[in-house]
Amino acid sequence: MGLSNSKRLGLLSIILLGINSMIGTSIFILPGKVMALVETWGPFLYLLATLFITSIALCFAKCASLFNKNGAAYLYAREAFGDFVGFEVGMMKWVISIIAWATLAVGFATGLSTLIPILAEEPFRSFLIVGQITFFTTLNLLGIHSFKFLNDMITITKLIPLLFIALIGLFFLKSEHFVLTPIHEIEQTNFKEALLMVFYAFTGFETLAVAAQEMKNPQKNIPIALVIVIGFCSLLYFLIQIVAIGVLGPQLAESVTPISDIAHALGGQWGKNVVNIGMLISIGGINLVASFMSPRVAVALAEDQLIPSFIGTKNRYESPYVAALLTALFACAIALSGNFYQLAILNVVARFTQYIPTCLALLVLRRREEWKPLINGPFYVIIPVAALILSFWLLLQVSWIQLSAGLGALLMGVPLYHFFKWKEASETLPQTD
Numbered sequence: 001m002g003l004s005n006s007k008r009l010g011l012l013s014i015i016l017l018g019i020n021s022m023i024g025t026s027i028f029i030l031p032g033k034v035m036a037l038v039e040t041w042g043p044f045l046y047l048l049a050t051l052f053i054t055s056i057a058l059c060f061a062k063c064a065s066l067f068n069k070n071g072a073a074y075l076y077a078r079e080a081f082g083d084f085v086g087f088e089v090g091m092m093k094w095v096i097s098i099i100a101w102a103t104l105a106v107g108f109a110t111g112l113s114t115l116i117p118i119l120a121e122e123p124f125r126s127f128l129i130v131g132q133i134t135f136f137t138t139l140n141l142l143g144i145h146s147f148k149f150l151n152d153m154i155t156i157t158k159l160i161p162l163l164f165i166a167l168i169g170l171f172f173l174k175s176e177h178f179v180l181t182p183i184h185e186i187e188q189t190n191f192k193e194a195l196l197m198v199f200y201a202f203t204g205f206e207t208l209a210v211a212a213q214e215m216k217n218p219q220k221n222i223p224i225a226l227v228i229v230i231g232f233c234s235l236l237y238f239l240i241q242i243v244a245i246g247v248l249g250p251q252l253a254e255s256v257t258p259i260s261d262i263a264h265a266l267g268g269q270w271g272k273n274v275v276n277i278g279m280l281i282s283i284g285g286i287n288l289v290a291s292f293m294s295p296r297v298a299v300a301l302a303e304d305q306l307i308p309s310f311i312g313t314k315n316r317y318e319s320p321y322v323a324a325l326l327t328a329l330f331a332c333a334i335a336l337s338g339n340f341y342q343l344a345i346l347n348v349v350a351r352f353t354q355y356i357p358t359c360l361a362l363l364v365l366r367r368r369e370e371w372k373p374l375i376n377g378p379f380y381v382i383i384p385v386a387a388l389i390l391s392f393w394l395l396l397q398v399s400w401i402q403l404s405a406g407l408g409a410l411l412m413g414v415p416l417y418h419f420f421k422w423k424e425a426s427e428t429l430p431q432t433d
Contacts, residue, residue, distance in 0.1 A: 009215045016155040018229030021204035024286040031244035032255040037194040039181045049198040050234040055387040061223035064209040071300035072209040073354040080361035087417045094297040096350035101290035102334035108283045136291035137328040143317030154285040161278040166239040173246030211296045295323035349406020359384040
């Protein structure tokens with residue numbers, strides 16, 4: 001039994017999934033923070049961040065063109081460097097995906113409670129957190145078709161208010177708001193902080209190939225989708241920043257909810273309400289992606305027997321129900337414990353355990369005979385080297401607390417890897433009387 005081609009995600013659904021993965025809550029609050037740090041230089045930082053993220057995304061796109069299996073960065077690392085490195089990359093991705101899902105579930109509950117205050121109180125808050133994780137998990141268990149329909153609808157719905165602001169707002173720009181502050185008057189550290197902020201807002205694309213086996217012609221469609229997604233999201237972020245500066249002017253630096261404020265300026269209270277609802281839908285969309293992608297990381301590990309193989313077991317809808325239930329259980333526990341903020345410091349280093357091995361994998365794989373015809377030419381050296389330089393520079397900006405937490409998590413994976421390997425070996429030993 002296997003997933004029929006008609007039920008797999010087509011190119012349009014893959015593109016919408018990528019957009020849903022990249023556009024979450026940050027687009028609704030980032031313009032104000034960037035303006036506060038670098039004033040009207042913000043749009044230039046978006047262009048620079050686009051160049052940075054594109055170099056990394058192109059490495060993912062090329063690696064995705066080589067394989068049709070689940071796993072993304074885990075798969076590329078394992079193929080290039082072996083089981084141990086693959087295990088570390090895969091486990092870090094699974095763990096941080098669970099933590100991110102828990103954080104998003106709490107974020108959705110917090111956002112909804114601003115509209116319905118009673119939901120901020122217990123036990124309603126806990127019921128809402130568990131309820132949404134349960135809902136998305138149940139949807140996931142029903143198979144790819146249900147997920148595909150809801151993901152497409154949510155992505156299109158959350159894009160409507162953002163596109164409205166990005167396009168209609170262009171007709172309400174005030175030229176006097178775009179006077180550039182002399183660059184020497186802005187602290188250098190502000191530029192660095194703003195650039196990092198914008199860069200991290202562009203992440204999420206790296207999860208796209210995690211579920212490659214559930215996509216039509218993944219080796220062709222995923223690279224195409226990645227290029228389109230990066231281009232579209234970069235343009236949208238850029239236009240939103242331009243409109244935010246042009247409409248709100250200096251007030252943007254003090255705005256906590258800049259997109260809502262723009263909507264209020266353009267459409268009154270009605271416009272603001274639409275954007276607030278759109279923000280909740282956006283958080284819900286990221287929740288949906290987390291519920292779908294997180295278990296697939298575990299499935300990839302299980303299929304390669306780096307964790308117990310039963311975790312990859314699928315139901316009659318071809319959904320990995322064991323991995324989905326385990327992921328949901330861990331997400332609920334973290335969300336209800338309130339420790340996700342402390343655990344979230346792993347997120348920064350976890351990103352680089354996806355980026356750096358993938359860029360290195362491209363350089364390693366191109367030297368192997370079976371891949372040489374597919375990865376030849378200087379382009380496949382220049383791009384990954386540039387992406388690696390960028391990644392290491394960004395990693396140097398990480399605080400010692402974040403770096404220590406990330407390295408600690410990787411070290412914890414060492415005994416876990418050897419335990420699973422020992423268990424697998426003991427189970428495959430021939431039985432003697």
